[in-house]
Amino acid sequence: MYVQGKCYKCGGFLAVDEKQDASVCPFCGKAFIVEKAIASFIETSPHNTGSNRSSDSFDNSFVVERGMLIRYNCYTNKDIRIPDGVSIIGEIAFQGMNNIESVYIPETVEYISAGAFSGCKNLKSIHISDGVEIIDRDVFNGCTGLKSIKFPNSIKNIEAGALTGCTNLVSVNIPPKIELLQWRIFEGCRSLKSISIPTEVKTIEDYAFAECTGLEEVKFECMYSENAPSEGIIRIGMNAFRNCSALKSIDLPESVRFIGNQAFRGCSSLSELTIPKNVKAIYPLAFADCTELEKVTFTGDTDLYRGSNPYKYEKSSATFYNCPKLLTVIYNDLQKHYWAFPAYTKSQEPVNIEKGRCRYCGGEFKGVFDKVCSVCKTPKDY
Numbered sequence: 001m002y003v004q005g006k007c008y009k010c011g012g013f014l015a016v017d018e019k020q021d022a023s024v025c026p027f028c029g030k031a032f033i034v035e036k037a038i039a040s041f042i043e044t045s046p047h048n049t050g051s052n053r054s055s056d057s058f059d060n061s062f063v064v065e066r067g068m069l070i071r072y073n074c075y076t077n078k079d080i081r082i083p084d085g086v087s088i089i090g091e092i093a094f095q096g097m098n099n100i101e102s103v104y105i106p107e108t109v110e111y112i113s114a115g116a117f118s119g120c121k122n123l124k125s126i127h128i129s130d131g132v133e134i135i136d137r138d139v140f141n142g143c144t145g146l147k148s149i150k151f152p153n154s155i156k157n158i159e160a161g162a163l164t165g166c167t168n169l170v171s172v173n174i175p176p177k178i179e180l181l182q183w184r185i186f187e188g189c190r191s192l193k194s195i196s197i198p199t200e201v202k203t204i205e206d207y208a209f210a211e212c213t214g215l216e217e218v219k220f221e222c223m224y225s226e227n228a229p230s231e232g233i234i235r236i237g238m239n240a241f242r243n244c245s246a247l248k249s250i251d252l253p254e255s256v257r258f259i260g261n262q263a264f265r266g267c268s269s270l271s272e273l274t275i276p277k278n279v280k281a282i283y284p285l286a287f288a289d290c291t292e293l294e295k296v297t298f299t300g301d302t303d304l305y306r307g308s309n310p311y312k313y314e315k316s317s318a319t320f321y322n323c324p325k326l327l328t329v330i331y332n333d334l335q336k337h338y339w340a341f342p343a344y345t346k347s348q349e350p351v352n353i354e355k356g357r358c359r360y361c362g363g364e365f366k367g368v369f370d371k372v373c374s375v376c377k378t379p380k381d382y
Contacts, residue, residue: 005037012096012119062086069093084108089116091136098122101145107131112139114159121145130154135162137182144168147191151175160184160205167191174198181208183237190214193246196221199231206237206260215244220253231255236263238283245269252276259286268292275302284317293320295328304340353382 006012010028017023020034061074067087072080072094078101082089088111094100096119103117107129117123118141126140130152137159140146148171151158155175160182163169169189174181176198183205186192194217195209209215218241222232232255241247243266250264254276261283264270270290275282277300287293304319319340320326329341349359357364358373359382365371371380 006041007032008040075099082106095119114138118142137161203235204237204240207239210239210242213245216246218250222253242266254278265289282319286319288321290323293323294325297330
């Protein structure tokens with residue numbers, strides 16, 4: 001039977017099997033003694049603080065004070081309905097409760113605090129009524145059973161890591177009032193196949209969709225806005241779409257101005273790319289390891305990272321590093337950004353030959369008798 005416990009090493013609330021001697025905390029990854037974790041929770045329970053704080057009149061399973069749901073104390077119910085009258089779901093109120101499979105949140109709730117449902121591995125569905133305005137950080141972090149979630153239009157902000165590690169999440173919407181997709185918000189949602197970015201979103205923060213390995217389609221609603229490019233995405237942050245290996249194409253809106261370090265690194269299915277004319281800067285390794293990328297078209301004078309020779313220092317910061325199929329680049333002035341395109345041959349071939357490097361990729365030759373390029377393994381032929 002599951003009972004409430006608390007990890008005495010990191011403070012995370014847990015639903016533990018009292019028949020077990022020990023288990024592993026899903027939050028800090030450290031082993032704990034079950035009996036000691038149960039005792040730790042009892043010591044810190046609101047009913048054992050010795051204070052005379054007044055509680056609202058709710059079901060005994062809910063610890064509610066002044067409209068805030070502090071903790072849920074039933075470890076067998078699968079379907080939970082938050083009582084009407086609750087305005088705030090407190091921090092880690094349901095954290096680690098593996099008995100919960102569905103949750104209904106009423107219209108009275110305005111704020112869901114940090115980590116409220118984090119680690120609820122068996123949570124499969126959640127209904128959030130119109131009225132909720134803030135989803136705090138890590139609210140659904142690690143809810144690996146969650147497959148779908150519908151956010152109401154009333155939501156103004158979803159904080160960092162809110163859905164990190166929801167590995168079975170297939171369907172989710174971004175509310176229209178959201179202006180910032182926070183750090184790590186969807187990181188590791190590997191079952192997510194499609195996402196639509198509302199027009200009001202101005203920034204996709206670092207690691208927002210990193211490791212979403214099943215993501216096939218990204219739709220920018222500002223592409224179809226009458227006011228574009230005056231509205232829409234301005235900045236795509238560092239590692240924002242890193243290792244989205246199923247992403248075959250992406251249409252970047254005209255509003256984009258900055259593409260961050262390693263933003264699309266490891267998007268190994270991406271085959272063709274057009275950089276909008278308003279993009280001012282693309283930072284190091286932004287499209288590195290896009291191994292299927294064959295063609296890039298620049299429609300404006302975008303500034304690329306101008307690093308040192310990547311082969312000389314054995315470490316490359318080239319924008320398109322390890323894109324071996326990238327042989328077609330349309331750009332007004334490519335030569336000054338030479339090292340941004342290690343695989344591009346037409347403009348750099350004369351310079352490579354002059355410097356005694358591989359004519360195809362610029363790599364150094366190795367070998368005593370038959371010299372071979374250390375990068376692309378092509379024999380020296382001049």
